[in-house]
Amino acid sequence: MSSALQHRGGPAPAQLADVLERVLDKGIVIAGDIQINLLDIELLTVKLRLLVASADKAREMGIDWWEGDAFLSRRSGDRALEDRLRRLEQKAGLKPSDEDGR
Amino acid sequence: MSETATATGWYVFGIVEAGARVDGVELVRNGDLAAIVSQVDLAEFGHEALRERLNDRAWLEDTALRHADVLQRVAAEHAVVPLRFGTIYDERSDVTGLLETRGDDFRAALEHVRDRVELGVKVWIDRARFEHSLADAPEHEESAGRAYMLRKQNEQRAAAEAAERLAQLAQGLHAQLSALAVDAVANRPQPRELTGRDETMLLNAAYLVPRGDTRLEAGVAGLQAAYAELGVSFEITGPWPPHNFVDTRDGRP
Numbered sequence: 001m002s003s004a005l006q007h008r009g010g011p012a013p014a015q016l017a018d019v020l021e022r023v024l025d026k027g028i029v030i031a032g033d034i035q036i037n038l039l040d041i042e043l044l045t046v047k048l049r050l051l052v053a054s055a056d057k058a059r060e061m062g063i064d065w066w067e068g069d070a071f072l073s074r075r076s077g078d079r080a081l082e083d084r085l086r087r088l089e090q091k092a093g094l095k096p097s098d099e100d101g102r
Numbered sequence: 103m104s105e106t107a108t109a110t111g112w113y114v115f116g117i118v119e120a121g122a123r124v125d126g127v128e129l130v131r132n133g134d135l136a137a138i139v140s141q142v143d144l145a146e147f148g149h150e151a152l153r154e155r156l157n158d159r160a161w162l163e164d165t166a167l168r169h170a171d172v173l174q175r176v177a178a179e180h181a182v183v184p185l186r187f188g189t190i191y192d193e194r195s196d197v198t199g200l201l202e203t204r205g206d207d208f209r210a211a212l213e214h215v216r217d218r219v220e221l222g223v224k225v226w227i228d229r230a231r232f233e234h235s236l237a238d239a240p241e242h243e244e245s246a247g248r249a250y251m252l253r254k255q256n257e258q259r260a261a262a263e264a265a266e267r268l269a270q271l272a273q274g275l276h277a278q279l280s281a282l283a284v285d286a287v288a289n290r291p292q293p294r295e296l297t298g299r300d301e302t303m304l305l306n307a308a309y310l311v312p313r314g315d316t317r318l319e320a321g322v323a324g325l326q327a328a329y330a331e332l333g334v335s336f337e338i339t340g341p342w343p344p345h346n347f348v349d350t351r352d353g354r355p
Contacts, residue, residue: 016163017296018222018339021289023166026345027116027184028211030200 109144112191115172116343117183117201117208124176130194132201135208138176139197147190170343177343181216183208184345211348218284218310219341221318224291225275225305231333233257233264271334272305275325282318283309287346301335308346 115138118124120131129136145151155161169187176182191197201208272288280286291303311318319338326336 015339016167017292019170020163020166021292022184022342022345023170023187025186026349027186028207028348029186030114030189030204 109148110141111144111147112194112197113140113142113147114138114185114189114191114197114200115140115169116176116185117212118176118180119212122176122180122182124180126175127172130197130201132198133205135201135205137197137201138172138182140172142190152188152190173343173345177219177341181212182343183211183215183348184343214285215310215344215347217313218344218347219313220344220346221309221311221341222339223279223305223307223309223318223322224303224337224339225272225307226299226301226335226337227268227271227304228301228333228335229264229268232268233260235332268304275305275329276307278325279307279309279318279321282321283311285310285347289346301333304334308342310344310347313341 112130115127118129118136118138120129120134120136122129122136124138128139128141130139146155155165166187173182173184177184191200276286276288286307286309288305288307291306294300294302297303309318322336322338326334
């Protein structure tokens with residue numbers, strides 16, 4: 001079994017993706033009286049910028065690869081994504097396409 | 103909200119029991135729980151600064167890796183509840199407040215992950231090989247033109263059939279592996295742009311297993327042997343801190 005993290009020297013790209021998938025997308029999310037926190041919508045943007053070289057590539061991939069149904073069942077995957085986006089919009093008071101959050 | 107260059111915030115990595123001993127980071131204790139924290143400069147981690155930094159790929163990678171690294175070290179010795187990257191408080195008292203208000207969630211999560219580790223399992227498929235194994239062999243007696251047409255039809259049918267079979271296969275493999283684990287999560291497979299591999303990722307799952315328990319690995323080895331000729335291969339990663347098994351968002355604010 002490979003070590004989950006080889007910090008110094010840097011992990012291989014595939015392993016980096018595994019780490020980021022967990023750190024950016026999993027773990028308990030704290031909401032509430034925090035002065036500084038990351039809105040989910042910002043993290044979605046972050047993931048894209050982080051993992052692909054260009055914005056065009058990101059659009060090709062779709063923004064939902066970390067969301068939705070793991071078994072490629074398109075209908076339920078889309079519904080989950082829609083729900084999530086609606087929730088994020090409400091939370092952030094933004095339109096999803098408004099990347100800068102202004 | 104105003105922030106000055108010298109102000110510090112409290113970055114929280116995760117939650118452990120108050121008795122835990124952790125090197126290189128601070129613990130903020132409250133009752134039977136403790137938050138693993140690091141004081142950070144708000145010039146770097148303040149709200150506005152963070153907005154900018156998040157677009158700096160190198161910074162984000164380094165910082166996210168540090169977050170993962172701290173949790174990895176702690177998880178080697180203690181039950182730990184990982185928080186998501188980027189949970190930062192203004193005051194120390196906010197951290198104790200968090201332990202107070204979410205204490206029951208944290209205790210339940212610690213109980214769930216105690217003496218258990220997360221293993222990642224990725225299943226890869228060589229699609230061409232898999233589809234080929236489903237396609238009928240062309241009939242030799244047919245004329246060249248007709249054979250070509252039949253072959254095309256076969257290939258199309260095989261591709262459609264393969265997509266359905268692959269979804270079933272992924273679910274079946276996940277169900278078999280889940281039976282060897284305390285808890286299981288199937289995440290969305292990573293796209294090829296990210297993995298850089300020719301094979302398609304069929305399953306991207308995480309399993310919570312008792313520390314030292316080798317049944318899941320044995321199960322993977324068994325499946326690997328059974329499915330190799332269909333073009334299926336398996337990869338185990340970890341042990342990881344239980345990032346995938348502490349989510350308490352359901353039905354909670």
